[in-house]
Amino acid sequence: xxxxxxxxxxxxxxxxxxxxxxxxxxxxxxxxxxxxxxxxxxxxxxxxxxxxxxxxxxxxxxxxxxxxxxxxxxxxxxxxxxxxxxxxxxxxxxxxxxxxxxxxxxxxxxxxxxxxxxxxxxxxxxxxxxxxxxxxxxxxxxxxxxxxxxxxxxxxxxxxxxxxxxxxxxxxxxxxxxxxxxxxxxxxxxxxxxxxxxxxxxxxxxxxxxxxxxxxxxxxxxxxxxxxxxxxxxxxxxxxxxxxxxxxxxxxxxxxxxxxxxxxxxxxxxxxxxxxxxxxxxxxxxxxxxxxxxxxxxxxxxxxxxxxxxxxxxxxxxxxxxxxxxxxxxxxxxxxxxxxxxxxxxxxxxxxxxxxxxxxxxxxxxxxxxxxx
Amino acid sequence: xxxxxxxxxxxxxxxxxxxxxxxxxxxxxxxxxxxxxxxxxxxxxxxxxxxxxxxxxxxxxxxxxxxxxxxxxxxxxxxxxxxxxxxxxxxxxxxxxxxxxxxxxxxxxxxxxxxxxxxxxxxxxxxxxxxxxxxxxxxxxxxxxxxxxxxxxxxxxxxxxxxxxxxxxxxxxxxxxxxxxxxxxxxxxxxxxxxxxxxxxxxxxxxxxxxxxxxxxxxxxxxxxxxxxxxxxxxxxxxxxxxxxxxxxxxxxxxxxxxxxxxxxxxxxxxxxxxxxxxxxxxxxxxxxxxxxxxxxxxxxxxxxxxxxxxxxxxxxxxxxxxxxxxxxxxxxxxxxxxxxxxxxxxxxxxxxxxxxxxxxxxxxxxxxxxxxxxxxxxxxxxxxxxxxxxxxxx
Numbered sequence: 001x002x003x004x005x006x007x008x009x010x011x012x013x014x015x016x017x018x019x020x021x022x023x024x025x026x027x028x029x030x031x032x033x034x035x036x037x038x039x040x041x042x043x044x045x046x047x048x049x050x051x052x053x054x055x056x057x058x059x060x061x062x063x064x065x066x067x068x069x070x071x072x073x074x075x076x077x078x079x080x081x082x083x084x085x086x087x088x089x090x091x092x093x094x095x096x097x098x099x100x101x102x103x104x105x106x107x108x109x110x111x112x113x114x115x116x117x118x119x120x121x122x123x124x125x126x127x128x129x130x131x132x133x134x135x136x137x138x139x140x141x142x143x144x145x146x147x148x149x150x151x152x153x154x155x156x157x158x159x160x161x162x163x164x165x166x167x168x169x170x171x172x173x174x175x176x177x178x179x180x181x182x183x184x185x186x187x188x189x190x191x192x193x194x195x196x197x198x199x200x201x202x203x204x205x206x207x208x209x210x211x212x213x214x215x216x217x218x219x220x221x222x223x224x225x226x227x228x229x230x231x232x233x234x235x236x237x238x239x240x241x242x243x244x245x246x247x248x249x250x251x252x253x254x255x256x257x258x259x260x261x262x263x264x265x266x267x268x269x270x271x272x273x274x275x276x277x278x279x280x281x282x283x284x285x286x287x288x289x290x291x292x293x294x295x296x297x298x299x300x301x302x303x304x305x306x307x308x309x310x311x312x313x314x315x316x317x318x319x320x321x322x323x324x325x326x327x328x329x330x331x332x333x334x335x336x337x338x339x340x341x342x343x344x345x346x347x348x349x350x351x352x353x354x355x356x357x358x359x360x361x362x363x364x365x366x367x368x369x370x371x372x373x
Numbered sequence: 374x375x376x377x378x379x380x381x382x383x384x385x386x387x388x389x390x391x392x393x394x395x396x397x398x399x400x401x402x403x404x405x406x407x408x409x410x411x412x413x414x415x416x417x418x419x420x421x422x423x424x425x426x427x428x429x430x431x432x433x434x435x436x437x438x439x440x441x442x443x444x445x446x447x448x449x450x451x452x453x454x455x456x457x458x459x460x461x462x463x464x465x466x467x468x469x470x471x472x473x474x475x476x477x478x479x480x481x482x483x484x485x486x487x488x489x490x491x492x493x494x495x496x497x498x499x500x501x502x503x504x505x506x507x508x509x510x511x512x513x514x515x516x517x518x519x520x521x522x523x524x525x526x527x528x529x530x531x532x533x534x535x536x537x538x539x540x541x542x543x544x545x546x547x548x549x550x551x552x553x554x555x556x557x558x559x560x561x562x563x564x565x566x567x568x569x570x571x572x573x574x575x576x577x578x579x580x581x582x583x584x585x586x587x588x589x590x591x592x593x594x595x596x597x598x599x600x601x602x603x604x605x606x607x608x609x610x611x612x613x614x615x616x617x618x619x620x621x622x623x624x625x626x627x628x629x630x631x632x633x634x635x636x637x638x639x640x641x642x643x644x645x646x647x648x649x650x651x652x653x654x655x656x657x658x659x660x661x662x663x664x665x666x667x668x669x670x671x672x673x674x675x676x677x678x679x680x681x682x683x684x685x686x687x688x689x690x691x692x693x694x695x696x697x698x699x700x701x702x703x704x705x706x707x708x709x710x711x712x713x714x715x716x717x718x719x720x721x722x723x724x725x726x727x728x729x730x731x732x733x734x735x736x737x738x739x740x741x742x743x744x745x746x747x748x749x750x751x752x753x754x755x756x757x758x759x760x761x762x763x764x765x766x767x768x
Contacts, residue, residue, distance in 0.1 A: 034495035041494045048496050084526070200402040204409060214746045216710035218721055219738055226734045230423045231416040311512040318714055325515055341522040349511050349519070356510035 102167015112170040167322035183252025190257035212254035225319040263294035303363035464723035483652025508650035517643040524635040551631035557613035564607040568599035636717035659694035699756035
C-alpha cells in the first residue's frame with residue numbers, strides 16, 4: 001500500500017494586504033464614501049444641500065433674525081408690521097399660562113403644574129425595567145388618586161375647582177393616562193374573551209373590537225357628547241370630560257386588545273398545557289403563566305399604541321373639551337394675537353413632539369434590547 | 374386478525390356543579406350575554422323615553438326632507454333645496470375623493486421616502502429619517518390645523534404664487550389647468566381601459582405559452598395596438614378634443630381650470646404627509662426583511678439590477694409590506710373624518726350638521742358608522758384578495 005498520494009504542501013503564508021489608501025484624511029474619506037460615492041449620489045447631495053440651505057436661511061430670517069421676541073402688553077403693532085417677514089414669538093410668553101393650564105384659576109395653577117410633574121415621574125418610573133413589579137400597580141393607583149385630589153381640591157385649604165375649568169396639558173395627560181390605565185385591563189379581558197372557547201363570549205368580543213376599530217374615533221366622541229345623554233335615565237347627567245374619557249377607554253380597550261391578542265398567540269402551546277397539568281384554574285393559568293409572557297412579547301407595539309393614543313387625545317378639540325390643542329386654538333382667538341397661529345402651533349407641536357419622541361425612542365431601545373437578548 | 378377500532382371513551386355524565394367545565398362554560402356565557410342584553414335594554418328604554426320627551430321621532434324618514442344646508446365643494450350637483458339623503462351622498466363622495474387620492478399619493482411618497490431611508494447617501498437617508506420622525510410624532514389634527522392656517526395666510530388671488538404657467542396657489546386654494554371631458558373623451562377613455570384589460574389577459578396567455586415551450590413571445594406589438602392605436606383611433610373617429618383649459622384671473626377669483634379648495638388641499642396634504650411617514654417605515658422594514666443573500670444570489674446568476682428588484686426582492690418584500698399597509702389605508706380613511714375641524718364637508722361633517730339641524734343623533738351617527746364600516750370592509754376585502762394573490766405559493 002502506498003502512502004496517501006499527493007498531500008498538498010502547506011502553501012507559503014501570504015501576509016495581509018495593505019489597507020487601501022485613503023484619499024485625503026479621515027473627513028475626506030468619509031465624505032467620499034457617504035456623500036460623493038458616485039456621480040448621481042453627488043448630484044443628489046448638492047441638490048439636497050441647496051434646498052436645505054435655502055430652507056434654513058428662510059427659517060433663520062423668519063424665526064430668529066426678523067422675529068419679535070417680546071412686546072409690552074397687548075400692543076402687537078410691531079408684530080403685525082412684520083407679518084409674513086418675521087415670527088412673533090412674543091405670543092408665547094404672553095399666552096403660555098393659558099395654553100398649558102386653560103382656565104384653571106390663575107393663582108392655583110401650581111396644582112396642575114404639580115400634577116403634570118407627577119405624571120411625568122410616573123411615566124419615567126414605569127419605563128424602568130427594575131420597577132416592573134406588582135408594587136407598580138399600587139404606585140399607579142396612588143399617583144392617579146393624588147392627581148385627582150390636586151386637580152379637584154376642596155380640602156386642606158385647597159379651593160374646589162370643577163372639571164369644566166380644567167384645561168391644557170393636564171387634560172391631555174389625564175385623558176391619555178386614565179384611558180390607558182382603564183383601557184389596558186379592559187383590553188386584556190377582551191383579548192382573552194376573543195380567544196375563549198365559549199362561542200357567545202367570543203362573538204361578543206369580536207363584535208366589540210371590530211365595531212370600534214371600524215369607525216373613526218370622532219364618531220365615538222360624537223356619540224359620547226351627543227348620544228350618551230340620550231341613553232341616560234332622567235336626572236343623570238355625566239360631565240362632558242368624563243363622557244369623553246369613557247369613549248377613550250372603550251377606544252383604547254379595542255386597540256390594546258388586538259395587540260395583547262398578538263402576544264397571546266405567540267405563547268407556545270406547551271405553556272398552556274403545562275399550566276393545565278399543574279391543575280391551575282383558568283384565571284391562575286393566565287395571570288401567572290400566560291399573560292406575563294404574552295405582554296413581554298408585545299411591549300414595543302404596546303408603546304407604539306400608547307403613542308398613537310396620546311396623539312389621538314387631541315381629537316377632543318372637535319367636541320369642545322379644553323385639551324392642549326384646544327387651548328392653543330383658543331389662545332389666538334384674542335383679536336390682538338389673531339394672526340399668529342403658526343407660532344402657537346409650533347410651540348404646542350414642540351410639547352407634543354417631546355412626549356411622543358421620548359416614547360418612540362424608548363420603544364426602539366426596548367426592541368434593540370430584545371433582539372440582542 | 375381482527376382490527377380493533379379505537380373506542381371513544383364514554384361521554385362523562387353532566388354534573389350540575391361549576392367544577393364541571395361544560396356547566397361552568399354554559400354558566401359564564403349565559404351570565405355575560407344576560408348582562409350585555411340587560412345593559413342594551415336599559416340604554417334603549419332610556420333612549421326611547423328621552424326621545425319621546427324631546428318629541429324627536431326615530432327612523433330615517435328625515436332623509437327625504439329638504440336639507441337646506443349649503444355645501445361649497447361638491448363633485449355632484451347639489452343645491453340646499455335637495456334632500457338630506459342627497460347631502461349624505463355628497464358627503465360620501467367627498468370622503469371617498471379625499472381617501473382614494475390620499476391613499477394613492479401617500480403610497481407613492483411613502484415608498485420613495487422609505488427607499489430614501491435606505492440610501493447609501495448619508496444626507497438623503499438622514500433627511501428621510503427626520504421627515505418620518507417629525508411627522509409621526511405630531512398629532513394629525515395639529516398638522517391639519519397648521520396646514521390650514523398656512524393656506525389661509527397665502528396671498529389673495531390677485532397676488533397668487535405662480536410656479537408654472539396655469540398653476541396658481543392662493544388663499545382660494547390650488548388651481549390647476551384641466552381638460553374638459555365631453556362625451557367623446559369618455560369614449561376614448563373607455564377604449565383605453567378596455568384595451569388595457571384585454572392586453573393584461575393576452576400577456577398572461579403569452580407567458581403561459583412561454584412556460585410550455587420556453588420560446589419568448591414579445592408582447593409589445595399587442596401593447597402598441599391595444600393601448601396606443603385603439604384609443605387614438607377612437608379619439609379620432611369620435612372627434613374628441615383634448616384642449617387644455619388654463620385658469621384665468623377675472624376680478625377676485627379664477628375662472629376655468631380645476632380648483633382644489635383650501636380646506637380640501639390642507640386635508641389632503643396633512644393626510645398624505647402623515648400617512649406617508651408610516652408607510653415609509655413599513656416599506657423600509659419590508660425591504661430590510663428580504664435577506665441580502667437573495668439579491669446577491671440573483672446577481673451571481675447574472676440577472677440585471679432591475680430584474681432582480683422586480684422579480685426577486687419586491688415580491689418577497691411585498692409579502693411583509695401588504696398587511697400593515699392595509700391598516701394604514703384604513704387609518705387614512707378613518708382619519709379623513711378630521712375634515713370637520715377645517716370645514717371640509719365630508720360625511721362626518723354633513724352628518725354633524727344634520728344632527729344639529731334635526732336632532733336625529735342616533736340616526737346620523739349610525740349613518741357615519743355604516744359608511745365607514747362599509748368602506749373599511751371594502752378596503753380590507755380588496756387588500757386581502759391582493760395579499761392572497763402575492764402570498765407564497767408552496768409546492
